Amino acid sequence: MENAKSVKLVLEDGTEIQGQSFGAFTSAAGEVVFSTAMTGYPENLTDPSFAGQILVLTYPMVGNYGVPGEELYESISKIFESDKIHIAGLVVNYYSEEHSHWNAAKSLGDWLAEYNIPGIFGVDTRMLTKKLREKGAMLGKIVAEQDVPLHDPNLENLVAQVSPQGVQHYGSGQHKIVLVDCGTKTNIIRCFLERDVELIRVPWDYDFTQLDYDGLFLSNGPGDPKICTATIGHLQTALTQDKPIFGICLGSQLMGLAAGGDTFKLKYGHRSHNQPVKLTGTQRSYITSQNHGFAVDTATLPAEWDMLFENLNDGTCEGIKHKTKPFFSTQFHPEAAGGPQDTEFLFDDFLKAVAEYKKGK
Numbered sequence: 001m002e003n004a005k006s007v008k009l010v011l012e013d014g015t016e017i018q019g020q021s022f023g024a025f026t027s028a029a030g031e032v033v034f035s036t037a038m039t040g041y042p043e044n045l046t047d048p049s050f051a052g053q054i055l056v057l058t059y060p061m062v063g064n065y066g067v068p069g070e071e072l073y074e075s076i077s078k079i080f081e082s083d084k085i086h087i088a089g090l091v092v093n094y095y096s097e098e099h100s101h102w103n104a105a106k107s108l109g110d111w112l113a114e115y116n117i118p119g120i121f122g123v124d125t126r127m128l129t130k131k132l133r134e135k136g137a138m139l140g141k142i143v144a145e146q147d148v149p150l151h152d153p154n155l156e157n158l159v160a161q162v163s164p165q166g167v168q169h170y171g172s173g174q175h176k177i178v179l180v181d182c183g184t185k186t187n188i189i190r191c192f193l194e195r196d197v198e199l200i201r202v203p204w205d206y207d208f209t210q211l212d213y214d215g216l217f218l219s220n221g222p223g224d225p226k227i228c229t230a231t232i233g234h235l236q237t238a239l240t241q242d243k244p245i246f247g248i249c250l251g252s253q254l255m256g257l258a259a260g261g262d263t264f265k266l267k268y269g270h271r272s273h274n275q276p277v278k279l280t281g282t283q284r285s286y287i288t289s290q291n292h293g294f295a296v297d298t299a300t301l302p303a304e305w306d307m308l309f310e311n312l313n314d315g316t317c318e319g320i321k322h323k324t325k326p327f328f329s330t331q332f333h334p335e336a337a338g339g340p341q342d343t344e345f346l347f348d349d350f351l352k353a354v355a356e357y358k359k360g361k
């Protein structure tokens with residue numbers, strides 16, 4: 001892009017990297033994390049789990065396929081993972097303002113500018129990623145004209161910021177599922193609506209234990225799971241009952257905490273579309289889409305819980321399950337968007353458990 005203004009990326013260890021501005025010419029601070037996914041920026045940027053984070057994309061050329069226009073399906077987005085961009089800033093190597101794709105409606109830079117989100121290009125993202133891998137995810141900022149202080153988004157209740165205010169209903173299928181929305185990706189809603197489900201979407205701190213439902217689902221979401229004490233409290237009540245429970249990503253961490261286990265912050269997290277996981281007790285592995293900075297500490301799980309999936313790169317917990325009750329979770333994203341859809345069958349497994357629970361009632 002010609003005539004782009006200069007901006008810099010500053011890390012908490014003092015590193016300063018000069019680059020050029022695209023998107024909004026403004027300053028922003030956050031936690032700097034990297035994703036090695038090769039595509040999927042429309043999905044990633046609108047995933048509420050990225051709230052507060054400055055995202056570094058290691059794929060060298062970004063923007064080529066532009067950004068699609070909005071289309072609605074059952075009053076939710078058909079294309080994006082929520083109704084706005086959630087990242088705090090974007091860092092890329094080569095930015096392509098020029099784009100070409102059958103459903104592109106605008107450039108990535110124009111889309112970022114619409115939401116007042118800064119981007120910086122011309123950064124050696126591989127050098128930067130090596131640094132983040134060695135030192136761990138760091139606080140950082142993109143600085144345009146005005147300097148801004150560093151701040152740690154994980155100290156804030158980000159879930160409260162991205163969770164909806166009220167209750168919404170979708171679908172008219174036979175299984176009544178409560179979705180606790182801690183910042184859900186819309187593809188989770190789409191995955192349910194493609195199945196035989198009536199969905200009741202409730203805010204993160206809503207007391208769903210009072211509702212009449214057949215199965216409980218806990219969504220993904222931003223920040224440190226330990227901040228969601230209200231959700232953990234309601235979940236503890238649900239764990240004393242027998243209705244099936246399924247959690248994804250933050251939802252998995254909340255299940256681990258409610259069960260009495262602990263979570264910890266990974267050095268630099270897992271963010272990509274090709275993370276291998278192994279199903280416990282088998283030699284079966286799956287390639288999964290992931291975006292998380294925290295994980296359940298398997299060693300702290302109570303005796304009635306097991307690790308369900310293990311990450312084959314670093315051995316960390318990628319899901320848990322109760323030994324006797326129909327409660328399970330994945331740290332990865334079976335709904336994909338972006339990434340491989342190989343584990344979408346877990347939605348069917350959950351609904352099978354719901355049908356069995358209803359039969360046995």
Ligand SMILES: NC(=O)CC[C@H](N)C(=O)O
Pocket residue numbers: 049219220221222223224225248249250251291292293294295
């Ligand atoms: N995608 C998610 O739900 C992320 C969960 C949590 N915020 C983490 O970073 O680990």
